[in-house]
Amino acid sequence: MLGLAKFGALANVEQSSPPYGNSRRLITDFEVDGNANKAHGVVVRGDRWKEAWKYLFTHPVDDVGKAVEHDPDCVVERP
Numbered sequence: 001m002l003g004l005a006k007f008g009a010l011a012n013v014e015q016s017s018p019p020y021g022n023s024r025r026l027i028t029d030f031e032v033d034g035n036a037n038k039a040h041g042v043v044v045r046g047d048r049w050k051e052a053w054k055y056l057f058t059h060p061v062d063d064v065g066k067a068v069e070h071d072p073d074c075v076v077e078r079p
Contacts, residue, residue: 008065018055023065026052 008023020026028049032038043049 005070006064006067009068011065013049013052018051019059019063020052020055021065022059022063024056025065026056 004025008021008025010025010027011020011023012029013020013026014029028043030042030048032042
């Protein structure tokens with residue numbers, strides 16, 4: 001949708017470590033019990049994702065992961 005696949009595959013920060021294959025597409029599988037408010041605010045608390053944030057803010061912007069195909073499960077609506 002945003003063309004982020006060109007910056008590398010998804011990298012789960014719970015299952016990998018910096019530099020996450022140089023991806024700019026970091027995810028987590030942290031359990032939030034279906035609570036949307038918790039899901040949107042939890043990633044900024046404590047030290048759990050300290051290394052992920054350090055990576056995002058300090059890794060050279062020109063170092064990106066290998067482009068991957070568009071995710072077929074991501075529905076894109078075009079006008």
